[in-house]
Amino acid sequence: MSPHDSRLPDHPTTAGRHIPDRLTSPAARALKSWEALLLVVAIAIFIMNAMASPWFLDPWSLSDATFNFTEKAMIAFAMAMLIVAGEIDLSVGAIIALASTVMGVAMSAGAPVPVLVLLGLGTGLACGAFNGLLVARFGLPSIVVTIGTMSLFRGISYIVLGDGAFTGYPAGFAWFGQGYVFWVVTVELVIFALAALAFGILLHRTNFGRMVYAIGNNATAARFSGIRVDRIRFILFLLTGLMSGVAAICLTSRLGSTRPSIASGFELEVVTIVVLGGVSILGGSGTIPGVVLAALVMGLVTFGLGLMNVPGIVMSIVVGALLIGVIALPRLLAMARGR
């Protein structure tokens, strides 16, 4: 049982599981899936946005809308795998802050762009390794570990920066967060797509992915079947740290400055994207395509609210309500059906 599992595990029922005579066709299953529902929701919000604002359908406007989710979604892919494996990382926003601060320090010392990028990725990896070491090597619960490192990582940024900020990143650095690959396709969107592809293949087409599901469903059984559970947990934290480093590069480049409060609250939105994408918070199930669609839905919702001049803090209410609502709704329906 994962450490953040606060529910009683279900007692095995005497009735046994219902095993159908014939499996439903893959097409029928796909239609009824969570991903299909998300796709419908995404299209509906898209149409609503298009009707609500005449500026929405402009390609440049749509291109701007992608910034609402690309950075968070990059982390969400790695976080999805982590949550499938029954762990969680609440320190991702703090890792961004620390990575951005390290890049800021190097930038002040006159480091060229490639060094900044390497430092951003390296800091992310180091933070992920630190989380992974505490969870996988010392067997500490990931929730508390990452609540602790969340304070620690961002705390270091505060020690370095206080109430100051790093500005004046070199012009070449702006490419990551403000550049375009061609026409309206941003560099961030391309990174997002490549990350989606890479994590999709890793989770759904490799042994590693199968092992992640196995650990999430039953870590003890996974260990008995020869899976190096702790090593895989460590790698997952490493990947989450790495993607946080990538996001830190993009975000710092896009904003052009580093403050210690950068990316605060990211962890909430990343976890919301993952859960909205149909990943069970208790581990063991979920897909990367679901997370991609959830990122699109979140991006469209926040952009749509932005078009209607809704302030950021009200959007965060929507995000919080979405997080709870998405998990509550299927359970409420199941309860209603059970009666």
Added chain:
Amino acid sequence: MSLLKSREAILALAILALLGLIASRFPSFVSPRSLARVLTDTSPLILLALGQMAVILTKCIDLSVAANLALCGMVAALLNGAGVPLPLILLAVIALGAALGAFNGVLVWKLGIPSIVVTLGTMTIYRGTIFLLTGGAWVNAHQMSAAFKAFPRTVIAGLPVMAWIAVAVTAGFALLMTRTPLGRAFYAAGGNPHAAVYTGISVGRTQFLAFVLAGALAGLTGYLWVARYAVAYVDIAGGFELDVVAACVIGGIAIAGGAGTVAGCVMGALFLGIIKNALPVVGISPFWQMAISGSAILIAIAFNAASRREPGRIILKKAEARQLQEAGQ
């Protein structure tokens, strides 16, 4: 139990050592008046940590307490502005806090949603609601009545009311945890949920009550906070939930539920409170505080894990190693 007792003893020694270290350079820090100020400053943390303790004992976590505090504090300030008398305000914020806690509790109890997800969500919802109430406006000192601001600062027998409330709630919690069925239920629900069910304890209901208790305390603290600092705005006590969890973890409340004492919890809060108050005295920038809290959490959980009973998978590891050894021979 001797292990648990020694834990509290270690923490008490750590606090004394910390005070001794500060006193060796800055003796005025340990004067009775200065210590009373530290206790008063730490009162909100103690109150919230006690509520959080009840929640953590039942294998849950409440990340929404700081947002709950901020919302109740703002409501207290707004009620005061509308001319509502102080006793009614106190009742209102406690009731509101309990209701916000109950909302968390119902989602955990009736829908079985993991508490971390529920309270991560309600954290932003509660704080966002303050913005919806006020449009982001502040309530400043001159908009509050004198009686509203004076109550937590009124000094009785050398200590302000705020500190006395923390002392009284601590005593109440000690009784609740060790002398009442509900207190035992908190431990039982987290220590072994299956056994708790067989002994007739509803685990979900116990978790619900823990959230209500934590919420009510957050509501009360919301008023105390706003009245003492004489200002209410959207971001008060931002990130305070981390300090609260840190106080519990440092105090030896097992995050897996079922273990921990009121004394440990209060000492955990005092430990953080002393550090926070000592930083400016010692001449370290207050920006260090966040990293120190984070390190304290990590050290405390590592320490808790070392003194904890070995869980099943470690036994499995040993069996694995033995098998490998036998296979090698």
